[in-house]
Amino acid sequence: MRVAGVSHTFGGVYALRDVDVDVAPGELRAVIGPNGAGKSTLFNLVGGQLAVRTGTVVLAGARVDRLPAHRRARLGIGVVFQGARIFGGMTALENAMVGAHAVTGGGFTAAVFRLPTHRREEREIRRTAREALARVGLADWADRPAESLPLGQQRALQVARALCGRPRLLLLDEPAAGLRAAERDALARLFEELKAGGLTMVVIEHDVAFVTRLADRVTVLDLGRVIAEGTPAAIRADPAVVAAYLGSEVSA
Numbered sequence: 001m002r003v004a005g006v007s008h009t010f011g012g013v014y015a016l017r018d019v020d021v022d023v024a025p026g027e028l029r030a031v032i033g034p035n036g037a038g039k040s041t042l043f044n045l046v047g048g049q050l051a052v053r054t055g056t057v058v059l060a061g062a063r064v065d066r067l068p069a070h071r072r073a074r075l076g077i078g079v080v081f082q083g084a085r086i087f088g089g090m091t092a093l094e095n096a097m098v099g100a101h102a103v104t105g106g107g108f109t110a111a112v113f114r115l116p117t118h119r120r121e122e123r124e125i126r127r128t129a130r131e132a133l134a135r136v137g138l139a140d141w142a143d144r145p146a147e148s149l150p151l152g153q154q155r156a157l158q159v160a161r162a163l164c165g166r167p168r169l170l171l172l173d174e175p176a177a178g179l180r181a182a183e184r185d186a187l188a189r190l191f192e193e194l195k196a197g198g199l200t201m202v203v204i205e206h207d208v209a210f211v212t213r214l215a216d217r218v219t220v221l222d223l224g225r226v227i228a229e230g231t232p233a234a235i236r237a238d239p240a241v242v243a244a245y246l247g248s249e250v251s252a
């Protein structure tokens with residue numbers, strides 16, 4: 001995934017300014033930065049929730065920046081939103097299935113009239129969702145009400161939902177927010193497994209310690225610009241990064 005020359009303004013104020021980010025296949029990239037740095041704006045421009053007005057976004061050699069979010073999802077950009085809620089009144093399996101429905105093409109008519117194509121598609125979606133749940137360690141939770149899952153498992157369920165779209169790139173916005181230490185560790189292990197499986201991931205995080213432990217490389221945003229990029233060790237030692245965080249979080 002390559003972001004090149006991307007700028008974005010809200011009401012004339014720059015949220016991002018001439019940002020380049022080049023993520024290699026199979027890489028786990030962390031994007032960190034203080035409040036208001038532009039992290040969520042970058043996430044939304046890549047996922048397609050915000051329209052790219054300046055610059056380009058390329059996935060596997062093809063430009064995607066002019067496409068709506070659902071087309072990008074079909075091309076392999078999976079997203080886990082910040083603070084995303086699970087759907088209450090549904091099982092974990094049904095929650096995961098929503099992610100597969102979002103990228104399958106059977107169409108409304110087939111669904112309404114329950115045509116054979118639709119029934120086949122339902123079976124396929126159910127199978128995909130079960131596989132995704134197994135991949136995030138939730139196979140035994142499939143038929144439980146999703147809202148009964150502990151928060152750590154709910155976060156894993158959101159990852160499963162995104163995996164149902166068979167992404168080649170998974171974007172996650174603050175996936176560890178609000179989790180306790182043991183839940184964070186479990187999530188970190190899940191990310192390591194997904195990375196070992198070859199998935200490319202971009203993880204936006206406030207918790208610098210959490211991502212720098214996992215990331216191959218770290219991109220640091222501050223006031224809409226990339227102020228540093230490198231290995232976790234190099235980033236921790238970078239004076240510009242320490243200054244941006246006033247020396248607090250990064251040294252933790």
Ligand SMILES: Nc1ncnc2c1ncn2[C@@H]1O[C@H](COP(=O)(O)OP(=O)(O)OP(=O)(O)O)[C@@H](O)[C@H]1O
Pocket residue numbers: 010011014015033034035036037038039040041042206
């Ligand atoms: N919808 C919007 N309308 C106006 N300004 C916005 C909007 N979204 C973001 N901004 C502004 O753009 C800048 C970047 O915001 P963004 O949410 O991308 O930062 P962030 O790094 O994700 O911050 P945080 O860590 O607090 O979530 C901030 O100055 C913010 O106030």
